[in-house]
Amino acid sequence: MNNPLPPLEPIRSAYRLQYLTDEQLDQLQEATLDILENVGVKFPSEKALQVFSAHGAEVDHNTQIVKLERDLVFKAMKSVPRYFRMAARVPEYDLQLQDGTTYFTTDGCGVQVCDMDSGKIRPSTKADVGMMARVADYLPSIGFCWPMVSAQDHGGTAPLHEIDAGWNNSVKHVQSETIMGGRDCEYAVEMATVISGSREELRRRPPLSLVVCTIAPLMQDHAGIEGAMVMAQAGIPVGFLAMPCLGTTAPATHAGAVAMGDAEIISATVLMQLISPGAPVFHSLMQAWADPRSGGYVSYARDARSRYGVVEMAHHWGMPSLGACYGTDSIEAGTWQSAAEPALDPLLAGLTSPEIVTGMGLARTYTRLYPEQIILDEDLYQRARTYLMRMEVSPETLALDVIRAVGPGGHFLGQKHTREHIRTSLVRGVTHEFDSNGKYREPREVARQRVKWILENHHPAPLEKAQQDELTRILAAADRELA
Amino acid sequence: MSEELLKAMAQSIIDGESEIAADLARQAIEAGLDPLTAISKGFVEGVNQVGDSFACGDVFLPELVMAGEAMKAAIAVLEPELKKRGAAREVLGKVVLATVEGDIHEIGKSLVGTMLTASGFEVFDLGVNVPADQILAKAEEVKADIIGLSALLTTTMVRQKEIIEAMDARGMRNRTKVMIGGAPVTSDWVEKIKADGYSEDAIGAVNAAKLLLDAPA
Structure with a gap:
């Protein structure tokens, strides 16, 4: 039997923090515009260069560097939608992006898996992608799914197999961070159309989105940008992810790295709007x-x-933001490092309010999957989600009549009010489970047990047989052509 | 005069001043100084001092890279003179470096190249998005001791495997070792594709290369 659909639990913060002043945001935007106008960004794609040329950008076909004047940038950026929908296989889990609501995803894309029973580390496979999609499907904290690891048993078409594993094991929206290249993306569009039913429905309720990494400093990837153009034209949401590294691929100062990364993102966003306004x-x-x-x-x-200041940069441009949380550098799950590094992430993300955020569950700088880590990361998430709710102050919660009744020196255990509220006043996390001796259990063990329980008991609604067959047919064709 | 010149050469490397290093190399040639002496008693002294400071934690990677770049600038001036005299500087080994086809991530590979050059290897950096045939042809042409292959993406690391298979097919593995690197590369992957060595960073790459060639660490 398929499991019911409990409501998602995004962060809806009662509070907002402003990291950057309006003046600083303007300064950063000016720096981005300066870079776009005077330094330019390399687009190693003839198709992209032609689009830029046709719209009056300064294009050097030899160096493949495109320079964008501010008028062109602002004109193109006008058509970027501030909010849109990232649809799921079931409408209940559609994500309508909006102000004040933050949906989290899983992390990706790892290459190793630590087996929970043997503790052995091995290369990741498509089965691992499916396994973790099922865990993510169960957790209400996960709004949408990144394939967490690479389907390395499928070679060159691994990214397409990853989204296949996602849809076969979860009813939530799937966001790929690995599909690259025009042909690969055409296959992905075909697969997404199978989920949606038609190209029109795909555009209206896209069950797939794509993250494309830019390359610092100031370059786009050939396959990445060609794939992004295919997706944008099909109405599939695309995000550009800049990963400047302070000191090597970026200036060693935060503001410079942010401005440079922002220029990479905005240049690609302009291209998307030029080929497909809106x-x-x-x-x-x-x-x-x-x-x-x-x-x-x-x-x-x-x-x-600066992980959080950049959310404000996105909003300053009128764009939704994919915020960055989690992805500890710890090589092991359950360590002080793996908890301390991301501990404040979901809280700070909630306070700056990106619309979507990556991603729970990986260690060793996004490369290694410990299946239990997603439960530990979720514990941090749920703490933040609760901290960001406004405390309720009402006659019922003030409980003055109960305080009067007990008076000085008494106790509250015999009160109906206590009986009613005590079950919800103490919210327990994975750190609060007891063993048979009444002692706290090791949280990592609790997390492992929970993952095993989910895998045994949670069975999302499968795709219809005809859809499964059609996805298999498309994958076989892709394997023949691209593997 | 030459003593002062040699000291200035070492200092130009320590300061990471490429233009000054190249200028001093030209002065050495004009003054008739043996280019090998200029390298070993002048510029290399600077490299060694920077290396020692790095080992002690007194300087960081930018100093090392700038010293490496200054060394490269000096060698570029002195190399033609060496050839004219029929001499050759001593190198630890020849390394052909490239980022594999389909991948244009450059920084890690370039950093490795700079570190190897500064450490006494002769590096042939073929750049990014380089097809297998081109890498192997260059390795055969220069009789490379090591081929270094970089890939940053899970989708392009498979090219490392293909290149190693092509080397097997050409019977190159006895002569030439293979080192691989890049964010998704792990020791599992190294083992799986039968590479000879790998490192997670540029400093480790120098040690790995020395180990492969039995050079002193």
């Missing part, structure tokens, strides 16, 4: 740091303020 596009910037001794990639610094 195309749904979201903005994402996750800066990292270069270790000053090894050059290694560091995802978490103790000062990660």
Whole structure:
């Protein structure tokens, strides 16, 4: 039997924090415009260059560098929708992006999996993608699913197999972060059409969206940008994710890295609007740091303020934001590092209110899956979600009549009011489970048990047989052509 | 005079001043100084000092990279003179570096190239998005000791495997070792595709390369 559909639990914060002043936002935007106008961004795609040329941008076909004047930027950016819908297989889980509501996703795209029973680390497969999609489908904190690991058993068409595993194991919206290339994206559009039923319905309620990484400094990826154009033309939401690394691929100062990453995102967004005005596009910037001794990639610094300032940059441009949370650098789940690094993330994300946020469940800087980690990350999420709710002050919660009745020196255990409220006043997380001796259990063990329970008991509604067959047929064709 | 010149050469490397290093190299040639002496007693002294400071934690990667760039600038001036004299500088090994086809991520690969050059390897950096045939042809042409293959994406790391298979087919593996790198690369992957070495960062790559060639660490 299929499981019911409990309501999603996005963060709806009662509070808002402004990281950057209006003046700072204007300064950053001016810096972006300066970079776009005077330095330019490399677009290694003839198709993209032609679109820019046709709209009057300054295009150097030899260097493939495009320079954009501010008038063209603002004109194009006018058609970016501020909010749009990311649809699910079932309408109950459609995400209508809106101010003040933040939906989280899973992390991606890892390449290793730690087996929960043996503790062995091995390369990830399509079955792992399906397994974690099922766990994500169950958790009300997860609004939409990123394939968490790479379907490495499917070679060159792994990204298409990843979305297939997503739809076969979850009714929620699937967002790919790995599909690249025009032909690959055409296959993805075909697969999404199977889920939607028609191209018109796909445009109205897209069950798929795509994240495309830009390349710092100031470049687009050939396959990434060609794929994005295919998706945008089909009405599938596309997000551009800049990942400037302070000290190596970006200036070693936050503001410079943000402005540069923003220029990468805005240049790609302009392209989408030029080829398909009104195309749904979201903005994402996750800066990292270069270790000053090894050059290694560091995802978490103790000062990660600019993770949240960039949400305001997206909103300043009139775009929805994919915020950056989680993805600890810890190589192991359940460590102090794996908890301390992301501990404030969901709280700060809730306070800055990106519309969508990635992503729970991976360690070792987004590369290793410990299945139980998603439960531990969710614990942090639920704490933040609760902290951001306004406290209720009413005659019922003030309980003055109960206080009067008990008076000084008494106790409240014998009160009906206590009996009614005590079950909900203490909200327990994974740190509050007891063993048979009444001692707190190890949270990681609790999390493992919960994942196993979900896998045994949660069975999302399967795709119709005809849809499954059609997806299999499309994948076979893609495997023949692209693998 | 030459003593002062040699000291200035070392200092130009320590300061990471490429233009000054190249200028001093030209002065050395004009003054008739043996280019090998200029390298080993001048510029390399600077590289060694920066390396020692790095090892002690007194300087960081930017100093190392800038010293490497200054060294490259000096060598570029001195190399033609060396050839004219029929001499060759001693190198630890020849490395052909590339980011695989379909992938244009450059920084990690370039950083590895700079570190290897500064450490005494001769590096042939073919750039990004390089087809397998081109990498193998260059390796055969220069008789490379090591091929270094970078890939940043889960979708392009499969090219590393294809290139190793092509090397097997050409019977190149006895002569040339393969090092791989990039964010998704793990020790599992190294084992699976039978690469010879890998590192998660540029400093580790130098050690891995030295290990492969039995060079002193």
